[in-house]
Amino acid sequence: MGSRFFSHLIILFISFLVFADYSALAKHQGATRHYKFDIKMQNVTRLCQTKSIVTVNGQFPGPQITAREGDRVVVKVVNHVQYNISIHWHGVRQLRSGWADGPAYVTQCPIQTGQSYVYNFTIVGQRGTLFWHAHISWLRVTLYGPIVILPKKGVPYPFPQPYKEVPIILGEWWKTDTETLITQALQTGLAPNVSDAFTVNGLPGPFYNCSAKDTFKLKVKPGTTYLLRLINAALNDELFFSIAGHHFTVVEADAVYTKPFQTNTVLITPGQTTNVLLRTRHHFPNASFLIAARPYATGPAAFDNTTTSGILEYHQPSSSTHKKGVKFPLLKPSLPIFNDTSFAANFSRKIRSLASPKFPANVPKKIDRKFFFTVGLGIMSCSKNQNCQGPNNTRVAAAVNNVSFVQPNIALLQAHFFNKTKGVYTTDFPANPPIKFNYTGPPPSNIMVSSGTKVVVLPFNTSVELVMQDTSILGAESHPLHLHGFNFFVVGQGFGNFDPKNDPGKFNLVDPAERNTVGVPAGGWVAIRFLADNPGAWFMHCHLEVHTSWGLKMAWIVQDGKGRKQKLPPPPKDLPKC
Numbered sequence: 001m002g003s004r005f006f007s008h009l010i011i012l013f014i015s016f017l018v019f020a021d022y023s024a025l026a027k028h029q030g031a032t033r034h035y036k037f038d039i040k041m042q043n044v045t046r047l048c049q050t051k052s053i054v055t056v057n058g059q060f061p062g063p064q065i066t067a068r069e070g071d072r073v074v075v076k077v078v079n080h081v082q083y084n085i086s087i088h089w090h091g092v093r094q095l096r097s098g099w100a101d102g103p104a105y106v107t108q109c110p111i112q113t114g115q116s117y118v119y120n121f122t123i124v125g126q127r128g129t130l131f132w133h134a135h136i137s138w139l140r141v142t143l144y145g146p147i148v149i150l151p152k153k154g155v156p157y158p159f160p161q162p163y164k165e166v167p168i169i170l171g172e173w174w175k176t177d178t179e180t181l182i183t184q185a186l187q188t189g190l191a192p193n194v195s196d197a198f199t200v201n202g203l204p205g206p207f208y209n210c211s212a213k214d215t216f217k218l219k220v221k222p223g224t225t226y227l228l229r230l231i232n233a234a235l236n237d238e239l240f241f242s243i244a245g246h247h248f249t250v251v252e253a254d255a256v257y258t259k260p261f262q263t264n265t266v267l268i269t270p271g272q273t274t275n276v277l278l279r280t281r282h283h284f285p286n287a288s289f290l291i292a293a294r295p296y297a298t299g300p301a302a303f304d305n306t307t308t309s310g311i312l313e314y315h316q317p318s319s320s321t322h323k324k325g326v327k328f329p330l331l332k333p334s335l336p337i338f339n340d341t342s343f344a345a346n347f348s349r350k351i352r353s354l355a356s357p358k359f360p361a362n363v364p365k366k367i368d369r370k371f372f373f374t375v376g377l378g379i380m381s382c383s384k385n386q387n388c389q390g391p392n393n394t395r396v397a398a399a400v401n402n403v404s405f406v407q408p409n410i411a412l413l414q415a416h417f418f419n420k421t422k423g424v425y426t427t428d429f430p431a432n433p434p435i436k437f438n439y440t441g442p443p444p445s446n447i448m449v450s451s452g453t454k455v456v457v458l459p460f461n462t463s464v465e466l467v468m469q470d471t472s473i474l475g476a477e478s479h480p481l482h483l484h485g486f487n488f489f490v491v492g493q494g495f496g497n498f499d500p501k502n503d504p505g506k507f508n509l510v511d512p513a514e515r516n517t518v519g520v521p522a523g524g525w526v527a528i529r530f531l532a533d534n535p536g537a538w539f540m541h542c543h544l545e546v547h548t549s550w551g552l553k554m555a556w557i558v559q560d561g562k563g564r565k566q567k568l569p570p571p572p573k574d575l576p577k578c
């Protein structure tokens with residue numbers, strides 16, 4: 001009785017502490033989390049071959065960043081390698097800290113060999129899983145790691161507290177040097193070779209040569225709930241992910257809570273993150289279960305048609321009648337076929353904002369500016385001194401509204417902030433396709449794209465509706481579009497050509513998914529809305545790196561507002577120079 005009374009008292013006391021702490025946090029900022037990223041080379045062996053790769057602190061995958069909502073994160077990045085480096089904190093909103101966003105030549109010049117830069121930002125109104133990755137050339141192939149954002153102290157998840165949380169970061173591996181690969185591909189104008197493997201937490205798994213020892217293993221207890229923090233850090237492939245004999249409950253996407261739903265398979269595009277609950281079997285199952293991922297691929301090009309895998313194993317109870325070391329059968333999951341666009345559309349539609357009083361979906365209702373962008377491939381003439389392999393010295397290109405983005409020589413944000421935009425960018429990015437055609441029908445006779453460094457300028461607090469339409473030029477293909485600096489609401493999607501008369505009436509303005517990366521359906525369209533409440537230069541691009549290399553990218557410049565807290569502060573002193 002006495003001890004019961006005391007435990008009640010203690011609980012009361014703890015809840016008081018938690019409450020006090022929380023209200024204090026609400027007033028003041030959270031803690032500051034310091035990290036040091038030494039960019040250096042490291043020899044790593046995969047698929048029977050040793051390769052020197054670019055890493056953070058010699059780790060592959062890179063270190064995890066952990067913070068609570070409201071915390072400041074300060075990362076000193078020191079470049080010890082021969083490559084120019086820049087790091088992006090993918091999905092972090094960077095409210096008035098655009099200088100820390102990271103895409104090279106958009107918000108900063110790269111960190112050159114021997115130099116360093118301190119990324120300094122606060123995590124506001126986000127909690128869940130994100131990731132960091134290099135944002136220059138193809139270096140993110142090995143430079144990536146998880147960002148785990150916990151809720152503020154004392155604030156519970158809107159789902160049962162998991163017993164353990166496990167980041168699962170999916171990657172892509174080439175035996176060859178990827179910087180050489182993409183440089184050569186851009187010279188010849190042909191598609192670069194596809195990867196040799198996919199990886200789970202850096203490990204390819206038993207389906208690849210010499211890789212049985214390089215297999216990710218997850219040991220679990222029966223009757224327990226695990227939170228898997230799924231991240232797709234692959235370069236060029238959307239992935240289906242599944243675990244044999246189990247199902248998932250999706251609870252969060254791109255660091256925003258979702259309405260929970262059950263699924264056997266998760267589809268995750270490069271740039272997306274998804275938190276799922278995994279409830280383990282009640283009893284030791286006398287079996288092991290394969291964790292597997294392989295591509296969802298829709299385009300005309302070849303793709304890496306291999307499967308990465310790990311193993312889910314149960315801790316064997318001591319009472320087990322089985323002898324230790326007994327081999328249990330390994331059960332395999334069935335994944336959708338590589339081009340299952342029906343699955344992709346259904347899965348995408350199931351992701352809905354929680355839209356609860358605590359986590360409302362603040363969908364813009366009144367729209368100031370409407371945009372319609374085509375996204376897709378095309379061709380472009382190469383310069384005379386180049387010998388491109390396409391017909392008439394052409395190369396494959398990719399474009400948004402027929403503009404293939406040309407990377408400037410200094411960062412867009414610097415040019416904007418210092419009013420020195422002349423010769424860096426122009427503000428005439430088209431709000432609509434320059435030529436109307438049947439976007440998802442037979443391609444037009446002229447499939448040449450234009451090029452330039454063009455941006456859209458938005459006054460502070462503009463509410464934007466953007467429809468992105470896939471084209472079937474060179475083949476319909478799903479493009480995972482990523483917007484920096486904002487979360488957007490996915491208010492509608494469909495197949496064929498967007499119908500401006502009838503489709504808007506079907507938009508979901510109640511509980512649409514809120515995220516930073518969305519797949520534009522293969523041969524279809526997606527409509528998003530966002531509020532331009534963050535001054536800066538914000539990159540928007542396909543997160544299939546090969547398409548970004550070909551020019552499927554553009555930028556939004558969001559101007560300062562009038563209020564003191566609506567202006568982008570000046571750049572930090574150590575902002576890298578070009």
Ligand SMILES: *[C@@H]1O[C@H](CO)[C@@H](O)[C@H](O)[C@H]1NC(C)=O
Nearest residue numbers: 040041042043044050051052
């Ligand atoms: C990687 O291996 C090569 C060849 O053995 C060696 O020369 C080099 O120093 C190693 N690099 C690192 C970072 O250990």
Ligand SMILES: *[C@@H]1O[C@H](CO)[C@@H](O)[C@H](O)[C@H]1NC(C)=O
Nearest residue numbers: 072074118119120121569572
């Ligand atoms: C990070 O930015 C804040 C706000 O501008 C500043 O007070 C702080 O000194 C910065 N920290 C570092 C390590 O640069």
Ligand SMILES: *[C@@H]1O[C@H](CO)[C@@H](O)[C@H](O)[C@H]1NC(C)=O
Nearest residue numbers: 176177180181184192193194
């Ligand atoms: C691309 O693959 C082909 C065929 O496997 C091979 O011959 C070629 O060397 C590869 N290119 C690069 C840059 O690795």
Ligand SMILES: *[C@@H]1O[C@H](CO)[C@@H](O)[C@H](O)[C@H]1NC(C)=O
Nearest residue numbers: 047048196207208209210306
């Ligand atoms: C695996 O190794 C075998 C034997 O060396 C070889 O025939 C096969 O092509 C290799 N497979 C892959 C995917 O590299």
Ligand SMILES: *[C@@H]1O[C@H](CO)[C@@H](O)[C@H](O)[C@H]1NC(C)=O
Nearest residue numbers: 283284285286287320321322
């Ligand atoms: C596992 O095997 C043991 C011993 O054969 C058996 O008693 C138990 O019922 C099995 N459990 C399951 C879930 O199949």
Ligand SMILES: *[C@@H]1O[C@H](CO)[C@@H](O)[C@H](O)[C@H]1NC(C)=O
Nearest residue numbers: 297303304305306307338339
């Ligand atoms: C992918 O590989 C599987 C065998 O592993 C094969 O059956 C299938 O046809 C391949 N698909 C494509 C599109 O290459």
Ligand SMILES: *[C@@H]1O[C@H](CO)[C@@H](O)[C@H](O)[C@H]1NC(C)=O
Nearest residue numbers: 297298337338339340341342
């Ligand atoms: C998917 O690929 C299979 C095998 O290549 C093909 O038969 C089928 O028509 C394709 N489905 C779609 C929807 O493209």
Ligand SMILES: *[C@@H]1O[C@H](CO)[C@@H](O)[C@H](O)[C@H]1NC(C)=O
Nearest residue numbers: 336340341342343344345346
């Ligand atoms: C997608 O949903 C539609 C309509 O509910 C259904 O007919 C179809 O079978 C689903 N496709 C897949 C692959 O689940």
Ligand SMILES: *[C@@H]1O[C@H](CO)[C@@H](O)[C@H](O)[C@H]1NC(C)=O
Nearest residue numbers: 379390391392393394445447
């Ligand atoms: C290549 O250029 C020539 C001359 O301009 C033109 O006649 C021909 O149609 C072009 N071929 C292709 C495939 O575009």
Ligand SMILES: *[C@@H]1O[C@H](CO)[C@@H](O)[C@H](O)[C@H]1NC(C)=O
Nearest residue numbers: 414416417418419420560570
């Ligand atoms: C850039 O121009 C704006 C408006 O013309 C002005 O307010 C601002 O001070 C200028 N900034 C710099 C760095 O010159």
Ligand SMILES: *[C@@H]1O[C@H](CO)[C@@H](O)[C@H](O)[C@H]1NC(C)=O
Nearest residue numbers: 437438439440441442496497
């Ligand atoms: C566009 O092309 C598709 C496929 O050929 C066709 O089904 C559709 O009717 C066309 N749409 C229009 C508006 O012409």
Ligand SMILES: *[C@@H]1O[C@H](CO)[C@@H](O)[C@H](O)[C@H]1NC(C)=O
Nearest residue numbers: 083084109110112409577578
């Ligand atoms: C690194 O960046 C600087 C500044 O933009 C540029 O001048 C230089 O050519 C780049 N070096 C490499 C190897 O790309």
Ligand SMILES: [Cu+2]
Nearest residue numbers: 088090271482
């Ligand atoms: Cu990104």
